[in-house]
Amino acid sequence: MTAFHQHEFTHRDLHPDSPPSSPRAGPSTFPGSLSMPPLLPDPIPIDPALISPKRRRDPASDPDMFTPTKRMRLLGVGLAGTSSGGFLVSKAKASALQISKIPAPVLERIPDQIVAPDWRVLDRQSSLENLPRSALEERCKALELQLQRSKHLNSAREAISVGQNAQLIVQNMTMNKLQKSLYEKEKGKKKDRILMFPGGKGRHLTADEVIEQKLALDQAKETEEAEKVAKKTRKEAKKVERAEIEEKWKEMLVVHAAAVEAWEWECVRLREAGTRAKDLPKKPRRPLKPKPRQRRM
Incomplete structure (x- = not known):
């Protein structure tokens, strides 16, 4: 359910034949995989004990694993290929006509043709050791018949459950589309223009009210641009700091590996x-990885 609510359909999800935009799941792109280039120079290898178990584990080592992401990709491909449900996985706004094409949910029940098993055959009237061979054969046939009925009943229930789950998924995706459309309608467009004809009436462009409104809009635009520049600067500074921390961390690991050796x-x-x-010197402690500095907003 977490993957269902947080997944954002991309071009690759809806077009599986397109070339991958990111590396595929596998041991080559997971931190700590054997196929990755070593972090340290060859002359000084890293002690395996220094690598934490979390980095040694590789949950993406099996590319054939049917993960929730792959399930969502199959769902996106299936919906994108339909005329009535393609808009559910697109980023375009949903129209009332598209919403009307979503069929209403269907409530199903077990068909009358499927006979429910008779569980009374499980009640034994006497011990099996005292029954003749013919009675045992009849009992085996009766149990086999009821087992077949139970199998058919279970298959029907599973099919109904699959259909109901599919309907819930489609209805939930439709509700999300409606919620986004309603949010955009309530939010409205950003008012960054001067209202020339309030109430259908004109006004002079040299009026004090118009001039004050124009100055306020210009000031808001300048503030917004300044915030964008500051945000971009902070982002670049964080990127540079992370690169410096990684470089320093590699050097610390090299020094620690040499000290251990x-x-x-x-x-x-x-x-x-x-x-x-007991008189031997203690093993050098593994250093802690430096953390980014906390910046005040």
Whole structure:
């Protein structure tokens, strides 16, 4: 359900034959995968103990796994190929005519032709050891018949459940479309123009009211542009800071790996010299990754 509510259909979701815009799921693009280029130089390898279990795990290592994202992609392809439901996966606004093409939900029930199993055959009147062979054969046939009826009943219920779930999905997507259309209608267009004819009446462009309104609109535009520039500057600064942190983190790992290697050689030398295990120096602690600085808005 989380994937259903948060998924945004893209061009690739609706056109599976198009070339991928992003790397496919697999071990090659997951952090810590073996096919990724090493983060450290070859002369100083990283101790496997330094890599956390979270980085060693690869949940996307099976590209054939039927994930929720792939389910949503199949749903998008299926709806995009229909004349009545294609607008549900498009980014265009929904019209009243398109909404009217969505069929009303259908409530289904088990058909009368499917006979319900008779569970009374499970009640044993006497012990099976005392029954003759013919009675046991008849009982087996009766149990087999009721099992077949139960199978047919279960298949019918599963088919009805699939249909009801599909109807719920379509109705929910239709409701989301209506909600977006209603939100845009309530929000309205941004009023960044001077109202020339309020109430259907004209007015002088040199009037104080018009001049004040024009100055207020110009000031609002300048403020908005300044906010955009400041936001872009902060975003670029964060990007540069993240790159610096990653570079510094790699250097810290190199230094730590060298310290661990030196510590191992020192422990070997001390053991050969007869030093007790409790007197050996402690292993260098793994450094913490630097965090970005907290900026005030």
